[in-house]
Amino acid sequence: MHLLDAIGHTSLIQLRRLVPDGAADVFVKLEGENPTGSMKDRMARAAIERAEADGRLKPGDTVVEYSGGSTGASLALVCAAKGYRLRIVTSDAFSQEKRDHMAALGAELVLIPSEGGRTTKALILQMIDTARRLAAEPRTWWFNQLENADTIAGYHGLGEEIWQQTGGAVDAFVQAAGASASSRGVATVLKRHRPDVHNVVVEPAESAVLSGGSPGAHRIEGIGIGRVPPLWAPELVDEVITVSTDDAEAMARRLAREEAIFAGTSSGANVVAALQVAQRLGAGRCVVTLMVDSGLKYLSTAVYRRG
Numbered sequence: 001m002h003l004l005d006a007i008g009h010t011s012l013i014q015l016r017r018l019v020p021d022g023a024a025d026v027f028v029k030l031e032g033e034n035p036t037g038s039m040k041d042r043m044a045r046a047a048i049e050r051a052e053a054d055g056r057l058k059p060g061d062t063v064v065e066y067s068g069g070s071t072g073a074s075l076a077l078v079c080a081a082k083g084y085r086l087r088i089v090t091s092d093a094f095s096q097e098k099r100d101h102m103a104a105l106g107a108e109l110v111l112i113p114s115e116g117g118r119t120t121k122a123l124i125l126q127m128i129d130t131a132r133r134l135a136a137e138p139r140t141w142w143f144n145q146l147e148n149a150d151t152i153a154g155y156h157g158l159g160e161e162i163w164q165q166t167g168g169a170v171d172a173f174v175q176a177a178g179a180s181a182s183s184r185g186v187a188t189v190l191k192r193h194r195p196d197v198h199n200v201v202v203e204p205a206e207s208a209v210l211s212g213g214s215p216g217a218h219r220i221e222g223i224g225i226g227r228v229p230p231l232w233a234p235e236l237v238d239e240v241i242t243v244s245t246d247d248a249e250a251m252a253r254r255l256a257r258e259e260a261i262f263a264g265t266s267s268g269a270n271v272v273a274a275l276q277v278a279q280r281l282g283a284g285r286c287v288v289t290l291m292v293d294s295g296l297k298y299l300s301t302a303v304y305r306r307g
Contacts, residue, residue: 002081003035003077003081004045004077004078004081006034006035007034007035007041007042007045008034008041008042008157008158008161009161010029010030010031010032010033010034010161011029011030011033012027012028012029012030012161012162012165012166012288013027013028013030013261014026014027015027015028015259015271016259017258017259018254018255018258018259018271018275019275019278020275020279022279022282022283023275023278023279023281023282023283024171024172024277024278024279024281024282024283024284024285024286024287025278025285025286025287026271026274026275026278026287026288026289027165027166027286027287027288027289028261028267028270028271028274028288028289028290028291029158029161029162029288029289029290029291030261030291031290031291031292031293032262032263032291032293032294032295032296034074035077036070036073036074036076036077036101036105037073037293037294037296037297038070038073038074038292038293038294038297039070039155039158039182039290039292039293040070040071040073040074040293041074041077041078042154042155042157042158043071043074043145043150043151043152043154043155043181043182043185044071044074044075044077044078044154045074045078045154046150046151046153046154047143047148047150047151047153047154048063048075048078048079048082048084048143050150050153051141051150052082056141057084057141058139059083060139061084061085061139061140061141062084062085062086062087062137062139062140062141063075063079063084063085063086063087063140063141063142063143064086064087064088064089064131064134064135064140064141064142064143065086065087065088065089065131065142065143065144065145066088066089066090066124066127066128066130066131066145067088067089067090067102067145068090068091068093068094068098068119068221068222069090069094069095069097069098069099069101069102069221069222069297070098070221070222070292070293070297071143071145072088072090072098072102072107073098073101073102073105073107075088075107075143076088076101076102076105076106076107077105079105079106079107080105080106085108086106086107086108087107087108087109087110087134088102088107088108088109088110089109089110089112089127089130089131089134090102090109090110090111090112090127091111091112091113091114091123091127092111092113092114092117093114093117093118093119093120093123093221094119094221095221095297095298095299095300095301096300097296097297097298097299097300098221098297099111101297110130110134112126112127112130115217116217117219118217118218118219119207119217119218119219119220119221119224119225119226120215120216120217120226121207121215121225121226121227122226124225124226128146131144145179145181146179146225146229146230146231147230147231148181149231151179151181151185151231152181152184152185152188152231153185154181154185155181155182155184155185155186156185156186156188156189158182158185158186158189159185159186159187159188159189159190160189162186162189162190162288163189163190163193166286166288168193168194169286170190170194170197170286170287170288171197171198171281171285171286171287172197172198172199172200172274172277172281172285172286172287172288173186173187173190173197173198173199173200173287173288173289174200174202174241174270174273174274174277174287174288174289174290175200175201175202175270175289175290176201176202176203176220176222176223176266176269176270176273176292177201177202177203177210177223177224177229177232178222178223178224178225178229178266179225179229179231180201180229180231180232180233181231182290183199183201183236183237184231184232184233184236187199187233187236187237188236191236198238198239198277199236199237199238199239200237200238200239200240200241200273200274200277201237201239201240201241202223202240202241202242202243202266202269202270202272202273203223203224203240203241203242203243204216204218204220204223204224204242204243204244204245204248204269205218205242205243205244205245205247206218206224206244206245207224207226208240208242209224209226209227209228210228210232210240211240211242213242215227218245219245219249219265219301219302220243220245220248220265220266220269221264221265221266221298221301222264222266222292223266223269239277241273241276241277243269243272243273245265247268247269247272248265248266248268248269248272249265249268249302249303250268251268251269251271251272252264252265252267252268252295252298252303252304253268253303253304254268255267255268255271255291256295256304261291262294262295262296263291263292263293263294263295264292264293264294264295264297264298264303265298265301265303266292266293267290267291267292267293268303270289270290270291270292271289273289274287274288274289
């Protein structure tokens with residue numbers, strides 16, 4: 001078995017203590033079980049292998065990308081396994097653990113300073129522009145996650161797993177949006193099986209662009225890029241729910257203490273939104289959301305830092 005074959009087939013766990021009486025059942029997919037502790041392993045492998053297959057990426061090439069850390073670590077895993085050099089543009093807005101993880105797997109980091117450790121539209125644009133310049137160098141391929149449609153297919157398997165693990169009983173799927181590839185990939189599969197599955201997208205309340213608001217600064221890593229992502233497919237989206245950074249962080253801590261599920265801030269946001277949907281749907285229905293990554297990636301952040 002190859003290391004990359006360990007990606008996927010993660011557990012689906014029912015929340016027991018956070019869900020109020022009379023609400024739908026809420027299940028969470030433990031994507032922290034993937035090799036780097038993130039769902040992004042799925043799309044990194046899929047997109048790189050598609051680029052290899054059509055000749056965009058060749059042996060000896062360098063891969064370049066901008067990343068808050070989870071995509072970067074997943075790319076570092078795949079590039080290390082396949083022998084590619086990797087350069088990642090990142091920022092101090094994202095956790096030290098994520099940056100250390102990328103570097104440990106061999107990624108060369110280019111650090112862009114943030115505004116007080118917050119994710120802003122200006123920061124994301126600066127990271128993208130820096131990656132674009134690096135990608136102009138010879139024998140270099142830019143992964144470009146926000147515009148790389150190959151990433152969507154990386155989540156089709158996740159959708160199939162959810163369908164199979166719920167026995168086709170899923171009524172609603174909830175997922176936070178960054179590039180929006182995971183939400184789109186899963187929703188494509190679930191709606192192919194059952195068109196009335198309710199697809200909910202989550203975004204930061206401080207930067208509610210998908211809801212028609214203005215971009216703003218927030219601390220929910222990996223989502224809320226300050227603009228509508230190029231891969232956004234509104235025809236697959238039935239509802240957008242906004243969640244504040246404070247509520248997302250508080251829920252991440254509750255997940256650890258009350259459900260023994262150790263996850264990050266965007267996972268906390270997912271559960272806040274999933275509980276809202278579950279209360280509306282009522283008993284006897286099924287809501288699925290994602291634990292996007294492991295809480296080990298956030299120990300130095302305000303979510304879990306003590307003192």
